[in-house]
Amino acid sequence: MRRYQSPFNGNRYLLNLNTGEIHDLDFETPQCNIDAISPESIYNCESYTTAEIWAYMRQCPNPNGCHYCNRSKDNG
């Protein structure tokens, strides 16, 4: 489910800056626990690639897709 209130901006991909996990909000599951992510750790953008680049720029631990909503990009 996309979210439009800050720190979200209605885009599809959500990077958790703490974990490097990239969620696809169009396929969000309860296990994603999006609402538990602290606002400072959220980067919301329009493409997986943008999220990945941002993750590398911010030196996130292990940029990769969420196991639950972005499995094709999940590498552990």
Ligand SMILES: [Zn+2]
């Ligand atoms: Zn997810």
